[in-house]
Amino acid sequence: MEFPSKLIEEAVTEVAKLPGIGKKTALRLVLHLIKEHESKTQALAQALVRLRENIRFCKNCHTISDEDECTICRSHRRDRSVICVVEESKDVMAIENTAQYNGLYHVLGGVISPMHGIGPSELKIDSLLARLGRMSGEAREIILALSPTLEGDTTAFYVNKKLAPLSLRVTAIARGVAVGGELEYTDEITLGRSISARVLFH
Amino acid sequence: MEFPSKLIEEAVTEVAKLPGIGKKTALRLVLHLIKEHESKTQALAQALVRLRENIRFCKNCHTISDEDECTICRSHRRDRSVICVVEESKDVMAIENTAQYNGLYHVLGGVISPMHGIGPSELKIDSLLARLGRMSGEAREIILALSPTLEGDTTAFYVNKKLAPLSLRVTAIARGVAVGGELEYTDEITLGRSISARVLFH
Numbered sequence: 001m002e003f004p005s006k007l008i009e010e011a012v013t014e015v016a017k018l019p020g021i022g023k024k025t026a027l028r029l030v031l032h033l034i035k036e037h038e039s040k041t042q043a044l045a046q047a048l049v050r051l052r053e054n055i056r057f058c059k060n061c062h063t064i065s066d067e068d069e070c071t072i073c074r075s076h077r078r079d080r081s082v083i084c085v086v087e088e089s090k091d092v093m094a095i096e097n098t099a100q101y102n103g104l105y106h107v108l109g110g111v112i113s114p115m116h117g118i119g120p121s122e123l124k125i126d127s128l129l130a131r132l133g134r135m136s137g138e139a140r141e142i143i144l145a146l147s148p149t150l151e152g153d154t155t156a157f158y159v160n161k162k163l164a165p166l167s168l169r170v171t172a173i174a175r176g177v178a179v180g181g182e183l184e185y186t187d188e189i190t191l192g193r194s195i196s197a198r199v200l201f202h
Numbered sequence: 203m204e205f206p207s208k209l210i211e212e213a214v215t216e217v218a219k220l221p222g223i224g225k226k227t228a229l230r231l232v233l234h235l236i237k238e239h240e241s242k243t244q245a246l247a248q249a250l251v252r253l254r255e256n257i258r259f260c261k262n263c264h265t266i267s268d269e270d271e272c273t274i275c276r277s278h279r280r281d282r283s284v285i286c287v288v289e290e291s292k293d294v295m296a297i298e299n300t301a302q303y304n305g306l307y308h309v310l311g312g313v314i315s316p317m318h319g320i321g322p323s324e325l326k327i328d329s330l331l332a333r334l335g336r337m338s339g340e341a342r343e344i345i346l347a348l349s350p351t352l353e354g355d356t357t358a359f360y361v362n363k364k365l366a367p368l369s370l371r372v373t374a375i376a377r378g379v380a381v382g383g384e385l386e387y388t389d390e391i392t393l394g395r396s397i398s399a400r401v402l403f404h
Contacts (some may be wrong), residue, residue, distance in 0.1 A: 002298050004291065005268045007253040014249040017242070018231050028386075029220050031292055033250060034257055034266065040219070041254035045247035047216040048235060051209040052243035055236055064236065066207045089206065090233055096204050 060131060062107040062124050064089040072096075072105060079103045080135070084143040085128065085159060087111055087152070091145065103143070106131065111151040112158060120158055128159070132166060141169040148175055262333060264309040264326050266291040274298075274307060281305045282337070286345040286397075287330065287361060289313055289354070293347065293385045300394035305345070308333065313353040314360060322360055331364060343371040345400055349384060362403055372403040 003009040008030060015026035033041045057063065058070035061083075065071070072078055072092075082103030086092055092105050108123040132139055142163055146152035160170050176194035177186045186194075205211040210232060217228035235243045259265065260272035263285075267273070274280055274294075284305030288294055294307050310325040334341055344365055348354035362372050376399040385393065 002295065004272060004274070004294060004298075005257065005266050007257055007268055008266060011249040011253040014246040017246070019234050020227070020230070024386075025222070027292070027295075028222070030250075030253065031266075031290075032221050033254055038254050041250050044216040044219070045251045047213045048232075048243050049247045051213040051232065052235055052240050055207065055209055064207050064210060064233075066209055070206055072206070088233075090229070092206060093204065093229075096206075 057107075061092075061105045062109060062127065063092045063105055077102075080138050081140045082143060083128075083132075083139050083141070084145050086145050087147060095145065103141075104139075108146075108155065108159075111146060111149075111155040113151045123155070125159060125162060129162060132163075132168075139168065141171060144170065144172040146172075259309075263294075263307045264311060264329065265294045265307055279304075282340050283342045284345060285330075285334075285341050285343070286347050288347045288385070289349060289357075296386050296388070296390075296393060297347065297397065300390050300397065302394035302397045305343075306341075310348075310357065310361075313348060313351075313357040315353045325357070327361060327364060330361070334365075334368060334370075341370065343373060345397070346372065346374040346403060347385070347397070348374075351382060358403070373400040374403045375400050 003012065008027075011030045011033075012023060012026045015021060015029055016023050018026075021029075033044075054066070056065050056067060058065045058073055059068050060073045061070060063070050063072070079102045083106050084095065084101060084103055085106045085108060086095070087108055087110055089107055092107065095101050095105075106124065106128050108125065108128075110118050110123055112118060112120055112123065142159075144156045144159060146156050156172060163170050174197075175190065176197065177183060177191065183191065205214065210229075213232045213235075214225060214228045217223060217231055218225050220228075223231075235246075256268070258267050258269060260267045260275055261270050262275045263272060265272050265274070281304050285308050286297065286303060286305055287308045287310060288297070289310055289312055291309055294309065297303050297307075308326065308330050310327065310330075312320050312325055314320060314322055314325065344361075346358045346361060348358050358374060365372055375396040388396075
């Protein structure tokens with residue numbers, strides 16, 4: 001693609017580095033900014049830089065936070081006896097949006113993936129064990145809420161093994177058919193598991 | 203959607219103001235920036251602000267440019283006897299990418315659209331007439347390359363009427379382009395053919 005302006009070309013190149021944004025979409029976004037008032041572009045740029053420069057990660061659970069300790073860890077209304085282990089901060093947001101959980105979190109920062117050179121030491125697993133030590137028995141259940149993939153399962157097994165010496169209840173989020181989905185469109189493995197892992201109908 | 207951080211919320215709000223970007227996509231982009239090095243975000247923000255602050259519009263043809271006069275108007279290799287009238291700078295880029303045209307351009311800045319309160323005086327039509335006067339007969343053909351929509355047609359008729367007193371050949375790009383579509387989304391071959399197969403504007 002030829003650009004009539006170096007400035008446009010540079011901006012399109014930068015925007016197109018974002019995931020899922022191609023050159024055509026980047027150009028559309030950039031031309032939109034040119035049409036809008038200058039202050040709009042400044043507000044966007046400032047919000048991004050301010051975020052990137054000031055963002056912190058909670059010293060306990062490693063979720064994205066504005067402070068040293070996140071609002072969930074600081075809250076007195078959260079159930080401190082349960083810790084939900086997730087891969088990323090966005091998983092914390094997803095679970096918070098369900099309004100079905102009132103415990104604490106622990107963000108591993110990924111899953112074990114030898115293909116991508118990520119071993120257990122790259123994840124916040126030791127941090128979880130140290131945190132449980134600091135909490136001296138306050139936490140009684142660990143919920144493993146990792147992706148239902150090979151890497152997620154591997155990580156769940158590894159974390160579970162590490163937790164074994166501690167007298168904790170270790171659970172995993174339920175796997176089965178999606179609510180609102182249709183049985184005939186559910187994949188065979190999920191449907192098979194949902195049958196073998198059936199629960200009492202109350 | 204609940205955010206664990208005010209900084210995230212502000213950034214997502216700003217990004218989601220861009221056309222075609224919803225809150226979920228904005229969050230994905232913002233979380234990507236947090237994972238990347240700080241310098242990446244700064245490069246993005248700087249490119250956008252630098253673009254918005256320094257962008258100019260060519261004094262002759264009103265296309266986006268880095269200077270007072272665009273590279274096309276300054277070029278000695280362009281055919282100055284033909285001027286292609288388009289709605290937006292992105293249309294100039296689209297036509298340039300076909301490599302089927304070697305003349306000059308004139309960007310109207312939109313089309314006549316009473317629905318959106320855009321009349322002929324909001325467009326660079328008088329500017330085109332003045333420019334033709336300054337060129338004192340050098341331009342001999344005007345190609346109308348406007349969107350094949352009601353507004354585009356209305357604008358084409360209006361411009362043609364204004365050009366009538368001048369002894370110019372007025373043509374319109376061939377209707378190979380899909381009716382109701384937009385120039386920037388037309389594939390290069392179709393767009394290129396529509397220029398080379400232009401017909402006399404009645």
